[in-house]
Amino acid sequence: MEKWFNVGKIVNTHGIRGEVRVISRTDFPEERYKVGNVLNLFLPKSNTPIELTIKNHRSHKNFELLTFEGLENINDVEKFRDGILKVPESQLGDLEEDEFYFHEIIGCHVVTVNGEEIGKITEILTPGANDVWVVKGKGGKELLIPYIHDVVKKVDVKEKVIVIDPMEGLF
Template sequence: MEKMFNVGKIVNTHGIRGEIRVISKTDFSEERYQKGNILYLYMDHKSEPIQLTIEHHRVHKNFDLLTFEGYSNVNQVEVFKGGILKVPESQLGTLEEGEFYFHEIIGCEVFTDTGEEIGKITEILTPGANDVWVIKPKTGKDVLIPYIPQIVKEVDIANQKIVITPMEGLLD
């Protein structure tokens, strides 16, 4: 089977008409959640994913709200809570120069422009204007690196290597 990628987690239902509340793990929610797109729902207690076709998408507070074709009642979608929504690799679009999917960045080793190893990227936060990469060093606490051109100088996905120029105090 084709490799699958997380796009969101169902955290709750919303209302009584089969809407579900999703915490998105995609930068492309408007494209990913378009009417007619297919998502695959993975749940702990099911061995096979459930194929779902998006009927409607809207944003409410900090959540993406989705309804699926054939699911128009809260009782039908209540069992989806805690499930992970995924898409196959073939649904991933091509990105512009300097853009990367989270799964390409997570796991990369980070070095300074002087060759010092900092650690491995374990998570990407999306708090606002720019992404923040969480780096787990061999010792000590996590290092947070903003993904901005002044700091991130080279991203080599093929070799899982990232070179940064740390600003003063960033690695302290």
Template structure:
């Protein structure tokens, strides 16, 4: 089974079993809603601890969660530095032209004329749009903005992304 990172527990919050999560998901309301099943992977453990969310709220830049059966700070202190993940069966269907990072990373990038550019190795969130790091077999990485004018086709079945080369894009 494949697991996907949705956040990291960075600390506890208060004495009533809340944990402070640095979220890595675009869907916090869905991932952290009451009743959601999550897996916590600790740094030195091979097996996850499965938990069920009982409450979720936002506080500053963090998501605060409580879990069923963990009513106080002493119960949740052990989860500090744990990575919260969901299984692939928990992933939801996305809208058209929306993709999970794991679907894009590893795809080959070619131009609309068939020229091989490289492979997507990283996705950088900029606020306005994502920027894909495309690493060629040799040479420096290129940074491709994920915008309609540049990205023309994404074929997940063949793991190929077709882009239109704009002036200065690969310099």
């Protein structure tokens, strides 16, 4: 069975010419929303995807605005509100060395170079210069780990283990 990955949610229409507002959930909006790309729309209460080909893409405020081929006015796209845009695993692109998809990192166990168990990654924040991994530690305490080479020493997504060397004051 094909595994699907969420790349955005249609939250509203925009104007009367078939444009939709999307809250993006992808690290690569320029690539993912490129004209001609195909996205699959999953509507609430339906497990059958609707295949949509991107006709136009632009960014506006905190949204991605998309139009799809063959859907030229607001009446065509109003029913898409609250739909989730997804791509199959086969459409995930190859990444550079030391780059990972969020789904590969979330759920990984974090240990120190000394073998001390820290916790499990539950979320990834993207505040700016580098990502920050949220780790649920012992007793439910959340720890923030910056994804920088000084701290993260090894990432093994197959074994779901990340080795860190915590700098002074990190915990």
